[in-house]
Structures are given as structure tokens and as C-alpha cells.
Amino acid sequence: MENTSPGKLPDPAAAFDRNPHDGIVATSHAPVTFRYYDLVMAAFVAILLLSNIIGAAKLTFVSVPFWPAGWWPAPDGTFIYGAGILFFPLGYVIGDVLTEIYGFAKARRVIWVGTAAMMFLAFMSYVVVSLPAFDGWECSASGFGGTRPVTSNADASIPGGAICQETYASVFGSTWRIVVASITAFWAGEFVNSFVMAKMKVWTKGRALWSRTIGSTFVGQGVDSLIFYPIAFFGIWTTDAVLTVMVTNWALKVVWEAVLTPVTYVVVAKLKKAEGVDLFDLDTDFSPFATSEKQAPPKPL
Template sequence: MNSNGALQARKDLLLLILAAFFLTNAVVAEVIGGKLIHIPTEALAQRWGITPFTLSAGILPWPVVFIVTDLVNEYFGRRGVRRLTFIAAIMLAYTFLVLRGTMHVPAASFSPVKDEAFAQVVGQSTLIIVGSITAFLVSQLLDVTVFWLLRAVTGGKMLWLRATGSTVVSQLIDSIVVLGIAFYLPGKITLGQFVSVGGYNYLYKFLIAVAATPILYLLHAVIDRYLGEATAQQLVQRVAEKELKGAL
């Protein structure tokens, strides 16, 4: 294999690994989203004398999605993010269809997991499913747009700004869309509850986006070393020129 072929193989493997983490965490987040958790835990909150955030457990894997989105944006451009986003949305719909179908298959009499328990864990309403997938699509497509707008403004500097800025903007819309479609519009929660729950969810995502910035820089350095510093910079520059030229 010549040097060009070896480089292409490295790029392909990098994209494959990033895609695997992106898709896995996106699907897992939706599957576990029915469980509500406290951050910090109730025991710690009582000890510290504070009120804990009540959040969906599905929010736990999302920092990985944030970071991977920014890395794919940086090294493979908006086309890479959009493709992964649409693939993830299809896989989310497929996952929910499989789970819904499995709920209608009676459990064996000796099954340790009964039908009621299984349905309680994985059975989500149609509106929650629609809201989750819609919010995911809208927020991801908005994220990639804001990312490249900020990159154009900063001239490729301040990775932290375009990464964090695109996430905090897109996740604001994500919080509004998913709660609006799944709970507020059907009348399941009041406007006050909509604002409160949405605010807590968004605050958590905002803090996580900021806290994940050092990890993003670390992974950026790891990828640069994996591809080779000069090669990585050429790839980033080539992607940026293509994206910014297309935006003009």
C-alpha cells in the first residue's frame, strides 16, 4: 500500500470510529431516556443543602455526541455530520420499531423479564419518539450551521468558541422541540413546567458543553498525532476551504 493509500485508510478508520461512537451514544440515549435521575444524587443534595436537577437519564451519553459532532465537523465537514445525523435518525426510528414490535411478542412463562416490566422500561409514547427524533435532527443540522458560521468569523481560530457556541445554540432548540412535541403541545405539562424542566435540561447541557472543551482539545491532539500533524492540518484546511467556499 502506498503512502496515499495508507493515509486514506487512516482517515477511513478515524471516521468509522467516530461514527460508531456517535451512533451508539445517540441510540443509547434515546433507549434509556425514560428513566429520571437527580444530579447530584438525592443523598449528596441533602448533604450539601441544595436542590438537585431532575433530568432524563438519556442526557448522560450526550456529551459524547457533542464532542464527536465537533470532531467530525472539523475533520470531515458538514457533509460528514449531516450524513451521520440522518443515519442516526434512521437507526433511532428502527430501534423504536424493533422495541415496539418486541413489546407485542408475549414473554415466555418462565422469562425473568415479564411483559409489563419490559413495556415499562422501553415502551415510550409515539409523541416522545417523534419529539426525540425531530429534536435530534433539527438540533444537529443547526449545530453544523452555527459551527461553520463561527469558524468563518474567527478565521479558524478559537476551536473552543465554535465547538461550545454551536452546541449551546443547538441544544437550546433541542430542549424546546422535544419537550414541546412530547409534553407541552399534548397538554401533559403546564407552561411553567415546560419552562422549568426545559431550563434545567438546557443548563445541564450548557455546563457539559463547557466542561467537555478540554476533552475536545485532547482528542483533537490525539487525532493530529494519529494522522500526522502536517497531514491533519492539511485535512482540516482543505475541509475548511471547501466548506467556506460553498457558503459564499
């Protein structure tokens, strides 16, 4: 009964279970807590940021000797791709693990955290690159104050700070198009990936994990590539170059996901056992903008 004795206001916590000794109020339905969710989220965001900082700044290639001559997208058998995709696929594994074990609602939270982290990274990079460089700043590009490397900046009259600033900006500076393309493509691609993963789990009744990981990557990373490359590079690269790199990166991402499928199986099996649940998104709100994490109760293993 609610306390309505004279001189006392109703207790607003009376409708909840409460420990009278510590005053902590809790709803009658305790939230499901996971042991490793925060760790998985941290790993996902770390790989996302490192891939964008380290890998995105470099284009590399791989030659496939058995590729038929003249076939698109590599007429000479040379596939060009961003170096970041060598490690970024680890993020696919973690993204699949998030949805497979913790469900779409929990994955949605991580995607928004990742999006916010990328926005802050872009802002921080812009501010730091924009700061004026001290002339006495020395780095490898300026010879650390000694003999200048044989480059276009070998002229000793050029301050070391100017050389280092140019080098720094070439790595950490990005045009507004690349920033917008990167954040938008990640946001859309990851939500599509998680949605497909969650729906396929229900359709397959939790079987054939490989079909969900590869299928969701095919669709999600297809969306990612179709958004990123046109926004970032149309009008800067030739149309053929944009299409070639876009298709090559998409294909390599899907191949990487297939190669890493055994790793995904091991990680999913161990985490499901550790968490003790197997969650299906039966009545989840799949809107990216939903704030509720309400899901069907996890199925105990």
C-alpha cells in the same frame, strides 16, 4: 483518443483513469479518504442509541445547596434532569469533532445515519414490545420464578410473563409523541449544531475552538430542547414542569460541553494530526437534504 475502430463500441471508461490490469475505473480526482471517519461515526451512533435506550427512561435530580431559595427553575435547589445527559454529552464532543475535522458534508451523512438508526430503534422497540409475552417468562420483577418481590404484582396468581411484560414495556416502550419528538429534536438540533460549528470556524479563521464548541452546543441543544419537551410532554406534564425540565436539561448540556472542552481540544488535535488535514466549509451546500459531499479541498497540515 476514444476507440472507434470498426466493429467496436466506444469505451465508456475512456474518459477516466484506469488500471488496464485490474479493470478498476477511477475518476481523475481521487476522493479524499480519512483513516478514522468510520470509527468516529460508529462511536457517535452508538452513544446516541445507548443514551436513548438506557438514559432516556429515567428522571433523576441533583441538589445544589448554594442555589438561591425561590429561584426558577429550582425553587428548592433541586434540579430535575434526564439521566441520559450524563453520557450523551460525549456525543456532543464527537459531533463537534466530525464538523471540525471532516466538515459539514461528512457530519451531515452521520446525522442522517443516526436519524435512520433512531427510526429503526423505535420500530424495533414497537414490534418487540407488541409481541405477546409467554406466561412462563420470568425476570427480576417476577422473582425469577421464586418469591415475588413486595410490589403491586406480588399476587402469585399473576403470570410471570405479564409482570415481565409490564416492566419491559415501561423501559423500552414509548408513546408516539416521544418517538416523534426524539427523532425530530435530534435531527434539527444536530444540523443546527453542525451548521453553527462550521460557520464559526470560518468566521474565527480556525481559532478559539472553545467558542465554537460551546456556542454551537448552546444553539443546537437549545433547538433540541425547544422541540423535544413541548412535543413529548405538553398536556401530560404541567406547563411549569415542562419548562423547568427543558431549561434545566438545556443548561446542563451547555455546562457539560464547557466541562468537556479540554477533552475536545485533545481529541481534535490528535485526529487532525492523524488525518493530516484541517477542513474549512467555504463553499459547502448546507442544505440537510443535499446529497453531494463536495467541499473545498482540505488544507494539508
